[in-house]
Amino acid sequence: MAISVPPTSPPSPSEPPADAAAAATERDRLSAALRSGSSRSASALATRIRALDHATARLRGDHAETPDDARMQTLVAINESIGRLQALGSTAAVIEAAPEELCRSCGFSRAMLSRVHGSVWVPEVLYTAPEAPDMPEFRDYVDVVEIPLEHMLLETDLVRRRIPVYVKDPQNDNRTFREIIQIADVRSYAAAPIMPTRRVIGFLHADRRGQDRPVGPEDRDSMWAFAEHFGLLFERMILVERLERQRQEINATLMRAADAVNALCEEELELARHEHPAEARGHAHPSSRPSALSSLLSAREREVLELVASGATNTVVAEQLVISQGTVKSHVKRILRKLHVANRAEAVARYLQLLRLEEGPR
Structure with a gap:
């Protein structure tokens, strides 16, 4: 003969056992019900077991940490x-x-x-x-x-x-x-x-x-x-980082192109008769070669550098060549870049070195 479940109302999750003693009592009641094997109370037993689980977790600590x-x-x-x-x-x-x-x-x-x-x-x-x-x-x-x-x-x-x-x-x-x-x-x-x-x-x-x-x-x-x-x-x-390097390289290329265009626009007009390239080649000495300065700098840039080497300021250079100070600055910037130097002093030193190489031993 099956033993019936004790006539106690199933506790809900909102009404858990108040303390550990109450939880232990409820656990004993559920154990007795499970041993009875009564199939008529399966749903009620499941509800009470879930409620007991929730209550036990809360009694162990409201903030008990789970794996999740x-x-x-x-x-x-x-x-x-x-x-x-x-x-x-x-x-x-x-x-x-x-x-x-x-x-x-x-x-x-x-x-x-x-x-x-x-x-x-x-x-x-x-x-x-x-x-x-x-x-x-x-x-x-x-x-x-x-x-x-x-x-x-x-x-x-x-x-x-x-x-x-x-x-x-x-x-x-x-x-x-x-x-x-x-x-x-x-x-x-x-x-x-x-x-x-x-x-x-x-x-x-x-x-x-x-x-x-x-x-x-x-x-x-x-x-x-x-x-x-x-x-x-x-x-x-x-x-x-790669995009930033590309941006810098593109900016440098555009600046060089802008400098070249500015140089063309600022080149002074000269009232002079220029020989045809073929005639110039015919009159040149077969062994003659352009100097290092001529291959590096334009005629105007050489003029600017000569004045800078003599100690002239941008204002003096502008007055001597009858150009604006902004044009002088542009020329100086291109000269520094072409000679691979960082400032005017290094440019003058490089210029004097190239001059000595052109003149050769005395």
């Missing part, structure tokens, strides 16, 4: 870290700061960023959090080592498969690079590829040295999220 809560907090921290990296403004600074941000957002105590150069793995930046013991021998090792990406090496598999990994026991795992594992005294770690495109350009490695718990699968997943965001940020910053 921890995961969400880590993702928020990763987003904040990526924002701080983006604010740095240069790829060099981002590479330097990435391992520290990985530790800060994902809870690691030690992290390393490496680059992949052909078939070689090259550690670049190592960060050790204050709570982790510093290992100078490991830091010195990272500064000089280059590791071949050989067959069966775990990092080689990262390049090939393009997915993150976590290693529970690296000391006894044949896939790890034993030398770096022993020097760093790694007990467990996670690694993820950095790949802005489909090609892996680097790695992130991290562990929890100095902490109570080892690296686990959840750390691997957090690192993967960080590596993906970091790869996208790095690609964007590289493109921005």
Whole structure:
């Protein structure tokens, strides 16, 4: 004969047991009901079990953290870290700061960023959090080592498969690079590829040295999220830097073109009879060649430079040549560029040097 469920009304989530004793009493009642095997009360039992679960969670702590809560907090921290990296403004600074941000957002105590150069793995930046013991021998090792990406090496598999990994026991795992594992005294770690495109350009490695718990699968997943965001940020910053270099080169080209046009427009008219090029070639000595100054500077630019070399200011040069001071400045700017010098003094020194070469030994 089946034992009936005790005649108590099922508590709802809004009316949970008030304390631990009430929860224990309710748990005993539910145990008795389950042992009775009464099928007529299955729905009521399910409702009471759910209510007891909610009540127990609240009694343990209203703010008890669930795995989903921890995961969400880590993702928020990763987003904040990526924002701080983006604010740095240069790829060099981002590479330097990435391992520290990985530790800060994902809870690691030690992290390393490496680059992949052909078939070689090259550690670049190592960060050790204050709570982790510093290992100078490991830091010195990272500064000089280059590791071949050989067959069966775990990092080689990262390049090939393009997915993150976590290693529970690296000391006894044949896939790890034993030398770096022993020097760093790694007990467990996670690694993820950095790949802005489909090609892996680097790695992130991290562990929890100095902490109570080892690296686990959840750390691997957090690192993967960080590596993906970091790869996208790095690609964007590289493109921005390349565009900036192109902009500067285009601006320099346009400025040179503008200077050339200005030179044509400002060239003084001369009332002189010019020989035909063929006639000039016929009268020239076969062995004669244009001087270095003539090949570098126009006639007007030589006149300006001669006056500058004599100590004349822009105002004096303008008066002597009957041109504006703005035209003199334009000529001086082109002279500096053509002679590859930074200022007027260097231009005069270069001019005197070329003059001595033209005159030859006396």
